[in-house]
Amino acid sequence: xxxxxxxxxxxxxxxxxxxxxxxxxxxxxxxxxxxxxxxxxxxxxxxxxxxxxxxxxxxxxxxxxxxxxxxxxxxxxxxxxxxxxxxxxxxxxxxxxxxxxxxxxxxxxxxxxxxxxxxxxxxxxxxxxxxxxxxxxxxxxxxxxxxxxxxxxxxxxxxxxxxxxxxxxxxxxxxxxxxxxxxxxxxxxxxxxxxxxxxxxxxxxxxxxxxxxxxxxxxxxxxxxxxxxxxxxxxxxxxxxxxxxxxxxxxxxxxxxxxxxxxxxxxxxxxxxxxxxxxxxxxxxxxxxxxxxxxxxxxxxxxxxxxxxxxxxxxxxxxxxxxxxxxxxxxxxxxxxxxxxxxxxxxxxxxxxxxxxxxxxxxxxxxxxxxxxxxxxxxxxxxxxxxxxxxxxxxxxxxxxxxxxxxxxxxxxxxxxxxxxxxx
Ligand code: ADP
Ligand code: MG
Numbered sequence: 001x002x003x004x005x006x007x008x009x010x011x012x013x014x015x016x017x018x019x020x021x022x023x024x025x026x027x028x029x030x031x032x033x034x035x036x037x038x039x040x041x042x043x044x045x046x047x048x049x050x051x052x053x054x055x056x057x058x059x060x061x062x063x064x065x066x067x068x069x070x071x072x073x074x075x076x077x078x079x080x081x082x083x084x085x086x087x088x089x090x091x092x093x094x095x096x097x098x099x100x101x102x103x104x105x106x107x108x109x110x111x112x113x114x115x116x117x118x119x120x121x122x123x124x125x126x127x128x129x130x131x132x133x134x135x136x137x138x139x140x141x142x143x144x145x146x147x148x149x150x151x152x153x154x155x156x157x158x159x160x161x162x163x164x165x166x167x168x169x170x171x172x173x174x175x176x177x178x179x180x181x182x183x184x185x186x187x188x189x190x191x192x193x194x195x196x197x198x199x200x201x202x203x204x205x206x207x208x209x210x211x212x213x214x215x216x217x218x219x220x221x222x223x224x225x226x227x228x229x230x231x232x233x234x235x236x237x238x239x240x241x242x243x244x245x246x247x248x249x250x251x252x253x254x255x256x257x258x259x260x261x262x263x264x265x266x267x268x269x270x271x272x273x274x275x276x277x278x279x280x281x282x283x284x285x286x287x288x289x290x291x292x293x294x295x296x297x298x299x300x301x302x303x304x305x306x307x308x309x310x311x312x313x314x315x316x317x318x319x320x321x322x323x324x325x326x327x328x329x330x331x332x333x334x335x336x337x338x339x340x341x342x343x344x345x346x347x348x349x350x351x352x353x354x355x356x357x358x359x360x361x362x363x364x365x366x367x368x369x370x371x372x373x374x375x376x377x378x379x380x381x382x383x384x385x386x387x388x389x390x391x392x393x394x395x396x397x398x399x400x401x402x403x404x405x406x407x408x409x410x411x412x413x414x415x416x417x418x419x420x421x422x423x424x
Pocket of ligand 1: 321325326327329354356357358359363367368372373374375378379380381382383384385407408
């Protein structure tokens with residue numbers, strides 16, 4: 001086989017397997033992927049490496065050309081350091097039996113690439129698309145130069161420019177297409193989830209009527225008990241029971257109204273610059289007695305001097321709803337950590353982490369849906385819906401990760417208050 005045939009064959013195999021992997025695993029078996037992402041990436045990239053190294057162009061025993069670099073780099077960058085090291089081992093296992101001095105060259109090159117991808121992979125996921133593409137293109141070009149330099153320097157092998165260009169261009173274009181494709185698929189997935197969430201919001205606007213029904217229940221119960229209290233012959237113990245039940249029911253009605261009203265109320269438009277640290281501290285003050293009641297200790301790590309645009313009362317409610325859920329997830333005590341810091345792209349990231357009961361992937365997917373609650377009569381299932389609505393209004397994003405029996409982490413990204421824009 002000539003060089004071009006080998007490279008095209010390698011590229012087609014990598015493209016097809018990546019496509020099938022993304023389509024089947026991520027779309028149809030999302031939970032499997034969420035749980036075992038790393039082994040699955042090793043399996044995919046590993047088989048791509050073996051394929052590439054089977055269909056190669058062997059110039060002599062020292063130099064073997066193929067596109068194994070693509071799965072090594074892409075797998076490593078998306079999978080992280082451990083995946084990177086495993087893929088390095090796969091390359092070694094296939095390459096060593098072929099022999100030749102090239103084993104050492106290959107070992108050295110792959111080691112350099114593995115160290116590099118392991119390091120970059122820690123930040124790679126948060127890179128914007130363009131930076132991801134530059135990075136992989138730079139790796140492909142540097143690798144091509146490295147190989148040909150070594151070929152000339154170590155083996156005094158004259159370089160054929162045309163050969164080098166064909167190899168370099170296929171490698172670079174190949175890795176570009178793969179990363180671009182993966183990113184587009186990921187964006188589609190995010191978009192798809194966003195559409196589902198906004199569908200949920202749509203449903204809610206039609207729910208006003210059913211809320212009045214929800215409130216009517218506790219009110220009817222309260223009315224019934226108050227009626228019974230009119231009877232003067234009633235025993236003291238029963239009287240107390242009736243009174244307490246009536247108060248509980250009124251509280252419940254109040255919670256429903258509070259949860260719902262923030263949601264249904266249109267934006268009043270009085271957004272102003274609010275200090276994240278101060279407002280979180282105000283919200284914490286309100287919730288601390290509740291936390292103490294459940295022996296939950298709240299730790300905070302709040303960066304000073306960050307302002308966002310929004311309504312303080314809504315922001316409080318949003319933070320309170322999340323913290324309240326966190327506390328309720330730890331009925332036997334635990335730790336709740338709230339932090340805020342500035343992140344890339346003039347954003348504030350607020351993270352709220354608990355060590356509570358966590359959620360199953362199914363529950364996680366339903367989070368924010370109106371009336372979804374696992375707390376039976378104690379829950380309203382409106383708290384998280386309100387949170388989504390408020391964050392949406394503030395042009396923010398919310399991301400939730402949860403593991404059953406281990407805990408949950410809420411990450412909220414909000415744009416920093418833009419002073420320059422306001423001054424114009
Ligand atoms: P409610 O708290 O009234 O049940 P929410 O909308 O606030 O309603 O929350 C919906 C559901 O999401 C909860 O019933 C619970 O099952 C789940 N949930 C929310 N936050 C957490 C958390 N931090 N840990 C575990 N489960 C949570
Ligand atoms: Mg709640």
